[in-house]
Amino acid sequence: MNEAERLVELIPRLRRYARALVGDRAAADDLVQDTLERAWAKLHLYRRGTDLRAWLFTVMHNVHVNKVRATRATDTLEDEMPELAQRASQGDALMVRDLDRSISRLPAEQRSVLLLVTLEDMSYEEVARTLGIPIGTVMSRLSRAREKLRAMMLGVSASAKLKLVK
Amino acid sequence: MSDEPQITDSELQAYADGRLGEERSRAVEAWLAARPDDAERVASYRRLGEELRRAYDPVLDEPLPDWLGGTRAPRPRWHRFARVAGWVALGIVVGAPAGWELRDARQAAASRGDLGVVMAHRAAVAHAVYSPEVRHPVEVGADQEAHLVAWLSKRLGTQLRAPKLEAVGYSLVGGRLLPGENGPVAHFMYQCNQGTRVTLYVRTDMTGNRETAFRYAREGNVGVFYWVDSKIGYAVSSADISKEVLLSVANAAYQQLNPP
Numbered sequence: 001m002n003e004a005e006r007l008v009e010l011i012p013r014l015r016r017y018a019r020a021l022v023g024d025r026a027a028a029d030d031l032v033q034d035t036l037e038r039a040w041a042k043l044h045l046y047r048r049g050t051d052l053r054a055w056l057f058t059v060m061h062n063v064h065v066n067k068v069r070a071t072r073a074t075d076t077l078e079d080e081m082p083e084l085a086q087r088a089s090q091g092d093a094l095m096v097r098d099l100d101r102s103i104s105r106l107p108a109e110q111r112s113v114l115l116l117v118t119l120e121d122m123s124y125e126e127v128a129r130t131l132g133i134p135i136g137t138v139m140s141r142l143s144r145a146r147e148k149l150r151a152m153m154l155g156v157s158a159s160a161k162l163k164l165v166k
Numbered sequence: 167m168s169d170e171p172q173i174t175d176s177e178l179q180a181y182a183d184g185r186l187g188e189e190r191s192r193a194v195e196a197w198l199a200a201r202p203d204d205a206e207r208v209a210s211y212r213r214l215g216e217e218l219r220r221a222y223d224p225v226l227d228e229p230l231p232d233w234l235g236g237t238r239a240p241r242p243r244w245h246r247f248a249r250v251a252g253w254v255a256l257g258i259v260v261g262a263p264a265g266w267e268l269r270d271a272r273q274a275a276a277s278r279g280d281l282g283v284v285m286a287h288r289a290a291v292a293h294a295v296y297s298p299e300v301r302h303p304v305e306v307g308a309d310q311e312a313h314l315v316a317w318l319s320k321r322l323g324t325q326l327r328a329p330k331l332e333a334v335g336y337s338l339v340g341g342r343l344l345p346g347e348n349g350p351v352a353h354f355m356y357q358c359n360q361g362t363r364v365t366l367y368v369r370t371d372m373t374g375n376r377e378t379a380f381r382y383a384r385e386g387n388v389g390v391f392y393w394v395d396s397k398i399g400y401a402v403s404s405a406d407i408s409k410e411v412l413l414s415v416a417n418a419a420y421q422q423l424n425p426p
Contacts, residue, residue, distance in 0.1 A: 118214075
């Protein structure tokens with residue numbers, strides 16, 4: 001099987017990761033398509049025998065980062081929004097429990113680490129290589145992502161429980 | 167507490183992911199046994215993983231949209247490309263990084279005589295010129311297929327074939343004769359039910375080219391898969407479908423034109 005065929009085989013996995021990463025279906029498929037276009041143009045840079053999946057997810061990561069950077073103005077706004085929305089909806093367990101929403105509230109760099117570990121079942125070394133960050137950073141982002149999500153999912157009940165304990 | 171083994175947060179994460187060695191896992195388990203809150207925290211990490219997989223794994227089985235090889239999705243691709251200043255049709259690619267690469271590659275290829283790349287370029291140009299045609303997309307229609315193939319074969323001096331692409335959703339519209347660099351070129355046009363078009367460019371003067379691999383090139387918004395079989399060069403182009411779909415079309419053509 002050549003690289004192009006293996007690349008095509010990886011498309012469903014790219015889509016799964018993209019969906020979780022950006023939430024919106026159309027935006028996710030947009031990201032996948034841009035990633036594939038880029039990957040195709042760059043396929044000659046891929047070194048045979050190395051991990052094609054990691055290479056492809058690196059391409060997707062870079063495309064995503066560039067996209068986010070391109071829409072920095074709106075992104076800054078969005079960064080502010082979750083805080084407000086979260087506070088306003090803390091009593092609404094359904095809202096807080098919504099996985100999509102919770103994930104979208106994670107800082108982007110924590111989100112990608114958590115998703116690569118959880119959905120792609122990548123080793124921490126693979127995640128570090130894919131995202132181009134030190135493994136210690138992978139671990140701290142993973143930990144922070146999980147703690148943040150846990151707090152969001154538990155919502156008010158967690159803080160209430162904390163007070164009741166003891 | 168001091169006589170207990172130290173467990174780092176990283177180890178807790180790795181334990182939750184099942185990525186900790188057996189020995190350290192036992193240490194973590196012993197450590198957690200005395201700490202119900204931390205045990206619950208680790209359990210929640212695992213539940214979170216399960217929930218994530220349950221929520222997103224179904225995406226793996228979703229049919230791919232048209233541009234990724236599945237059913238058609240309403241996606242105004244042209245608008246996207248039109249937004250990008252400098253993406254010019256006819257293969258005159260300016261500005262887009264990928265375009266620069268291809269143009270550079272083409273110049274480099276031309277200088278070392280890589281006819282495949284040159285052919286891919288010309289095929290993309292031909293596609294961009296003829297595929298938007300509504301009234302005159304071809305000179306000879308598919309209703310006269312036998313005549314079309316005989317005529318083009320005679321002009322190119324080689325027995326040609328118009329591959330059957332119905333299996334991948336494309337039927338023959340017809341074909342035309344084009345001027346190539348050194349002689350005539352055959353140009354077949356196919357169309358799918360949604361109206362997207364794919365063209366097959368065939369030239370028979372690829373002498374001296376030893377490149378036979380299946381390759382992909384992109385010119386502006388036109389994608390091209392091309393290959394060379396001894397002196398015959400083939401290029402399958404489209405501007406409206408994804409590389410994956412185009413690949414399946416090109417593969418179908420390849421299988422018929424180059425039977426093993």
